Amino acid sequence: xxxxxxxxxxxxxxxxxxxxxxxxxxxxxxxxxxxxxxxxxxxxxxxxxxxxxxxxxxxxxxxxxxxxxxxxxxxxxxxxxxxxxxxxxxxxxxxxxxxxxxxxxxxxxxxxxxxxxxxxxxxxxxxxxxxxxxxxxxxxxxxxxxxxxxxxxxxxxxxxxxxxxxxxxxxxxxxxxxxxxxxxxxxxxxxxxxxxxxxxxxxxxxxxxxxxxxxxxxxxxxxxxxxxxxxxxxxxxxxxxxxxxxxxxxxxxxxxxxxxxxxxxxxxxxxxxxxxxxxxxxxxxxxxxxxxxxxxxxxxxxxxxxxxxxxxxxxxxxxxxxxx
Numbered sequence: 001x002x003x004x005x006x007x008x009x010x011x012x013x014x015x016x017x018x019x020x021x022x023x024x025x026x027x028x029x030x031x032x033x034x035x036x037x038x039x040x041x042x043x044x045x046x047x048x049x050x051x052x053x054x055x056x057x058x059x060x061x062x063x064x065x066x067x068x069x070x071x072x073x074x075x076x077x078x079x080x081x082x083x084x085x086x087x088x089x090x091x092x093x094x095x096x097x098x099x100x101x102x103x104x105x106x107x108x109x110x111x112x113x114x115x116x117x118x119x120x121x122x123x124x125x126x127x128x129x130x131x132x133x134x135x136x137x138x139x140x141x142x143x144x145x146x147x148x149x150x151x152x153x154x155x156x157x158x159x160x161x162x163x164x165x166x167x168x169x170x171x172x173x174x175x176x177x178x179x180x181x182x183x184x185x186x187x188x189x190x191x192x193x194x195x196x197x198x199x200x201x202x203x204x205x206x207x208x209x210x211x212x213x214x215x216x217x218x219x220x221x222x223x224x225x226x227x228x229x230x231x232x233x234x235x236x237x238x239x240x241x242x243x244x245x246x247x248x249x250x251x252x253x254x255x256x257x258x259x260x261x262x263x264x265x266x267x268x269x270x271x272x273x274x275x276x277x278x279x280x281x282x283x284x285x286x287x288x289x290x291x292x293x294x295x296x297x298x299x300x301x302x303x304x305x306x307x308x309x310x311x312x313x314x315x316x317x318x319x320x321x322x323x324x
Contacts, residue, residue: 043102045094046211194257207240
């Protein structure tokens with residue numbers, strides 16, 4: 001389905017590529033990160049993505065094959081952090097077209113911050129202490145010596161910021177620190193996700209408000225997979241998906257925010273038929289509309305979760321990152 005490609009892969013680019021590649025965390029939390037931080041506010045981007053995953057999903061459903069190396073790479077860089085240390089991680093990223101221009105993620109749990117700092121300082125990227133400007137709370141801030149990443153360390157939380165430059169990464173990090181210091185979960189995001197935040201819930205949740213360049217790029221990629229998939233992406237103002245993972249079977253919900261005159265019911269049914277055809281595909285589809293949002297519920301055998309999405313996921317390359 002459409003949202004699995006654009007949202008899960010983009011979410012992992014931040015929570016996976018941005019966080020795990022620095023070894024800070026290995027999983028995310030079960031509620032979206034809209035109230036926690038909005039990366040688009042800092043980066044002033046056209047597209048904003050938020051995502052969250054319960055750590056148990058990694059055990060029950062695994063990760064897409066193209067991302068299997070990320071947790072191991074993270075643990076190799078920073079052995080002091082393990083999956084058992086992490087209670088939850090939430091993330092948000094900002095993109096222009098298909099280029100990630102900023103992002104933030106927060107892992108909560110129990111951490112040996114001093115050991116992590118030592119390992120980061122000795123890592124290939126050579127993290128160093130940042131200056132004390134705008135450092136909210138007691139977190140120690142580090143920046144990579146040659147990459148646009150910034151990290152704040154506490155015994156109960158690890159926070160990561162990414163941006164076009166190290167200064168932009170620090171801005172993302174400071175935005176998260178300030179939001180946490182206010183304990184504010186009610187601030188409105190700059191992006192419009194429609195009713196997706198209220199409709200999507202589960203062990204893993206991701207949704208994105210699409211700007212015109214991102215939408216066009218994703219629709220062009222989708223055209224190589226399915227005409228109906230491309231039509232759905234082209235008509236979407238926002239996309240989302242949610243997963244309730246079970247040991248044997250899992251439930252999925254997809255949401256597409258769009259006007260009724262922009263996406264025909266026939267196109268939606270065609271895409272659902274394609275996604276529920278063949279072995280190890282989605283099953284038990286249910287389609288309905290909730291205001292401006294088209295909702296599709298489905299089930300899948302948990303071992304086949306990523307196989308069922310493989311054709312769509314394999315067609316999409318990882319989103320680029322900007323380090324200008």
